[in-house]
Amino acid sequence: MLRDPAETGAPARAPLPFPDLYARVARHVPPMEWELLADDIAAILALKRQRNAVLLAHNYQAPEIFHTVADIVGDSLALAREAAETDADVILLAGVHFMAETAKVLNPHKVVLIPDEEAGCSLAESIRPEDVRALKARHPGVPVVTYVNTSAAVKAESDICCTSGNAKAVVEALGVPRVIMIPDEYLARNIAAQTDVEIITWNGRCEVHERFTPMDIAEIRDIHADVTVIAHPECPPDVVAAADFAGSTAEMVRFVADRRPARVALVTECSMGDNVAVHYPEIDFVKPCNLCPHMKRITLKNIRAALERMAPQVEVPADILPGARASVERMLAIR
Numbered sequence: 001m002l003r004d005p006a007e008t009g010a011p012a013r014a015p016l017p018f019p020d021l022y023a024r025v026a027r028h029v030p031p032m033e034w035e036l037l038a039d040d041i042a043a044i045l046a047l048k049r050q051r052n053a054v055l056l057a058h059n060y061q062a063p064e065i066f067h068t069v070a071d072i073v074g075d076s077l078a079l080a081r082e083a084a085e086t087d088a089d090v091i092l093l094a095g096v097h098f099m100a101e102t103a104k105v106l107n108p109h110k111v112v113l114i115p116d117e118e119a120g121c122s123l124a125e126s127i128r129p130e131d132v133r134a135l136k137a138r139h140p141g142v143p144v145v146t147y148v149n150t151s152a153a154v155k156a157e158s159d160i161c162c163t164s165g166n167a168k169a170v171v172e173a174l175g176v177p178r179v180i181m182i183p184d185e186y187l188a189r190n191i192a193a194q195t196d197v198e199i200i201t202w203n204g205r206c207e208v209h210e211r212f213t214p215m216d217i218a219e220i221r222d223i224h225a226d227v228t229v230i231a232h233p234e235c236p237p238d239v240v241a242a243a244d245f246a247g248s249t250a251e252m253v254r255f256v257a258d259r260r261p262a263r264v265a266l267v268t269e270c271s272m273g274d275n276v277a278v279h280y281p282e283i284d285f286v287k288p289c290n291l292c293p294h295m296k297r298i299t300l301k302n303i304r305a306a307l308e309r310m311a312p313q314v315e316v317p318a319d320i321l322p323g324a325r326a327s328v329e330r331m332l333a334i335r
Helices: 019-025 031-051 076-085 097-106 129-138 152-156 167-173 185-192 214-223 237-242 249-259 270-277 300-309 321-332
Strands: 053-058 072-074 090-094 111-113 144-147 160-162 178-182 198-201 228-231 263-267 284-286
Touching: 019 031, 031 053, 031 300, 053 076, 053 097, 072 076, 076 097, 076 321, 090 097, 090 300, 097 111, 097 152, 097 321, 129 144, 129 152, 129 178, 144 167, 152 321, 160 167, 160 321, 167 178, 167 185, 178 185, 185 198, 185 237, 214 228, 214 237, 214 263, 228 237, 228 249, 249 270, 263 270, 270 284
Parallel strands: 053 072, 053 090, 090 111, 144 160, 144 178, 178 198, 228 263, 263 284
Antiparallel strands: none
8 A cells, every 4th residue: 555655754756847847748758757857848948038049849749849848839831831930030940850941941041950960851861853853854844842851952943842731732723734743652642642633753752651551550440449540641542541531740630629539540650649649638549650760869958959059050052042942932822
């Protein structure tokens, strides 16, 4: 039987630091671990005020980042919009490198920090500017729609950007019968199934989402007959077909908020489910999920270090900046 510390003479545990913040992540962070994180959290909060910095965090960031030190959270589209509108002097991107590049493209005169320069993306690494030029040469006059999960140099070779949340709207807004959509093959094929526009694809794939299979979903349904399965459109088309709904991370959040399923499986990166679950304790969030090794390179410790050192700073070469900015701004103009 557990006894009160006062009866045994054992010292009572001191109150946890930042109790309001801890309440947001208590389901995922044990009290002892929180005490170890609190010093970095306190430093980050102070450094943001000192630097007039805004911290943008992607939905795939760990809960202790997403729910305690981030100022703006969301998917790639939401972060791009916020980056275009912020009046902060410093932007710290808790995400992967292409996201920080996009923030710099939209804010060339601001300091943009990325806590770990090695936080990359398999999609961004799957295509180069010369690949885009070769595609355009093979399909003259066909516009290039480029997923934001690409380098600024690839964006500069493109006509317009898109995210998983607005890809269909972007493709159809061009008013043409054919488009080239790069680099995510599965996203392009999933969008092609929803539109009459012919889509020419590239063979890039997300290393997180390409690993999901219809068998994963079948196994979840065998265990939980009442589960609602929501898949990301970067998943293979047969996975999307086996799901109850497919959408971007922002669309996943809206679906959960609107429908409030009793049990849900988010077929995407693991931290996504953890972060959404904080707001809906009554919903049972079940796996599968896959970790993104690049997103997990971002930690409270290297966020703190980046704000202390004001480095690493993200730069975009002047010769590609105008083209990259134009393709991103064309995307942002579509509502």
